[in-house]
Amino acid sequence: MADNDNFELDQSFEIDNGQLDGLTPQQCFVLGYEFAHVNELLKTGLRMSKPIHAANRQRVKDLCRKACRGFSIRWLVDDVSERWLGLHVEPAGEETDA
Numbered sequence: 001m002a003d004n005d006n007f008e009l010d011q012s013f014e015i016d017n018g019q020l021d022g023l024t025p026q027q028c029f030v031l032g033y034e035f036a037h038v039n040e041l042l043k044t045g046l047r048m049s050k051p052i053h054a055a056n057r058q059r060v061k062d063l064c065r066k067a068c069r070g071f072s073i074r075w076l077v078d079d080v081s082e083r084w085l086g087l088h089v090e091p092a093g094e095e096t097d098a
Contacts, residue, residue, distance in 0.1 A: 023055075031056050035063070038087070042067040045092035051076065052087045060087060068092075 020028050034052060038060055041048050052060050057073060064071040070090035075082070 027055075031059075035059055039063055042069055042089065047089065047091045049086065049088045051084045054083050054085055057085060064089060 020031070023031075031053060034056055038050070038052065038056075041050075042063060052073070061071075061073065069092060072088050073085050074088075076084045076086050
């Protein structure tokens, strides 16, 4: 491991009450990776849009609120699986509509 590798928890994933029960290890990995990716993108302060999994909806909302970023999360119109949402985050300093 390199000296600059950092594996400290930056934000809590909020999984203390069985929120991931019934999910495969692969699904848990995807949700955790998505959560970490959104967290890193929020730190940039830039506008962003990306799909997120519905199982991460509340966690991503909490991340955006903690980062004081304006955001909206809406169901994707073309997603018949109803598993994916569109996350839109405003640049740092703009008001939230969520």
